[in-house]
Amino acid sequence: MDDEIQALKKNDTWVLLDVKNAFLHGFLNEEVYMEQPPGYTDPQFPQHANSSLFVYHSSLGTVYLFLYVDDMVITGSNTSMVQTLITRLFKEFSMKDLGDLHYFLSVKVQGNEKGLFLSQTKYALDLLQRVSMIDAKPISTPFVVSQHLSAEGKLFSDPTMFRSLAGALQYLTITRPDLSFSVNFICQFMYAPTEDHSRALKHILRYVKGTPHHGLQLHKQSTRDFLTYSDANWAGCPDTRRSTTGYAIFFGANLVSWSSKKQSIISHSSAEAEYHSLAVVTADIAWIIQLLQDLYVTPLALPKILCDNQSAIFMDVNPVNRPRSKHIAIDYHFVRELVANGTLKVTFIPSYLQLADSLTKRLSFFIF
Template sequence: MTINQWKLRQLDVNNAFLNGHLDETVFIEQPPGFEEPKQPTHVCKLNRALYGLKQAPRASFQRLSTFLIVLGFQNSRADPSLFIYNHHGVLIYLHVYADDIVVTGNNEKFINMLTSRLHKEFKIKDLGLLNFFLGLEVTHTSSGLFLNQSKHAYDILSRAGLLDSKSVSTPLTSKDAFTTQGQPFHDPTLYRSLVGALQYLTITRLDLSYAVNQASQFLQQPTTTHFQLVKRIPRYVKGTLSQGLTFDRPPNTVLLGFSDADWARCLDTRRSTYGYCIYLGGNLVSWSAKKQPTVSHSSCESEYRAMANTAAEIIWLTNLLSELHALPQTRSTLLCDNKSALFLSQNPISHKRAKHINIDYHFVHELVTSGQLDTKFISTDQQVADIFTKSLPQPLFDKFRSMLRVGPPPSLH
């Protein structure tokens, strides 16, 4: 969207789950106040969906998708909730989430016609320019978009009782570590509620990703130590309440991925933590911070597995961009700061010495050989994905946060 400077329109479907036609036979009891006195034991057969019915979301989406396909849209294979119209020079993207629809494209007249057709079929409400979507606040700038969740962040501070607390400069200190040791926390529900709210905040505040990922691993049996560490995260949020993610019109459309892993980071299981971030023309489009499912024998192995996960995400993005008719002409590049892992991805001979690595991960080498992916070395001080693998000192944390394009609104720059 920012590449072509298209406008984002938001539509709302009135009573969305009541629009679906049921393919299954479903009976309900007679509603209170509408009983048939002569036949009190009879039940009602549903022809259309109702709120609370488990089939309702699927039935509603099925009817909407069928209608869009009749209009000439194609359902994306990479993202089932995305529909694409590409005929006679008209290119339209339409994304559906429950009763919310976002549409953009290169032909405003066609979008107006589409909105009118949808309104006749589903009672659509045109909300105009996109400004608030699923808790995300959207600010339109002269060069692109700014996304933030300041209202949600404020609600977290209020829920945690930290509105008057002193702010801190980082989500975790470089010495903080989540372990299984400690006294059980007296209110696990409060811990889970707070961490869950923070998880949703990471949609635009990816600088919280590592800290929230660590806290999420102890939802079952949190300790008092865990809760004290988690309380630091909202205190960091308080000092950066207005910050969010910036998208500008890029100078190119190159896919560039950063991959990193911290070997044996978990003190209890010795599993590694890995992270990646992927840019499209300088705008961040995908990122992740996770703990690897198995123990790695070496830092090379953990880095190589991280590269494989990043490569899989790049391939998915490539397929999505191909469907959007926006595929970059140049091949994607994956940057890693481990020379051994890079050598493993480029040299098939070394695979004989790495048979213990699951064969599924060797597809990275196949991507490099086929020319679909280019792997290069990057120094650790420029490895922005490092922010997803460990807690960093403030200067380095601030540097990588800026590289992720997380910061205050454009008007405050």
């Protein structure tokens, strides 16, 4: 498997294909199943339905096929296996070879000496053009640091437009972790946006105007170690006093998952808020590890979470400390058991080195 992973790193074959006749007919005579039909359920995978990612693995290598409607991306650790699959697809379907992967689902894929650079420059510029802000004056931060938005204030005159733009910005966060906190924050007011919320949204768009070429670098030469930064902003919401969870998960040098989200419960202390964040990120790590196993990629080292709250870490390693409130008790047992059985490690990191800090609060700069 190690040889296979190295081959995948060296292989730069990413092929984009298109099925020509996908939408020639408006009506289908065939039955289309959104779930497995009765009598044909796979006994080993009864919940599996129509997949977007297909994986073929053998002793010679692994091939991955990602399908979205009529477009597909193919890559793998063995170039000849990739070509064999493409040849068979062309025999079965009317296909069009679009060449090397360069643009997929509004994401530009650009190869460089490090690996792949993902960006949404055209999507960002189209969004600015849509709201007549293509010539807006750019700014250096996505949020006014001193601004504290709440649900109170004069209602915005066009809430439909606000919701549409906020949703469009959400899609931009696919390659822009620097937008995650600010976009998540304004999306919390979509039910009744105010004029202050509208100004905050325009502030984000002005930041996008100055950073349209920002994106996400994926490194082909990297380790297979998990390193996660977990943070929480205690009682940061002025209306509900709920905390914000922020985390960034690195697989080697690659940022593979990040989040900025208001917690669903009210925490009574900063340690409780931080511990709830640990539970959330632990669940995400477990899901990513399972996904990697499905891709026949195995992490080499114990996943490590970096937290800047000593009390939360103490709760992980101290078997005497038993939280009594129900929601924190569930989080406690979930994380504590993984730490105790050696599946997970939680380590302290000083606040000034906490990368997830920019995913939980307003900062004058982005630290990724």
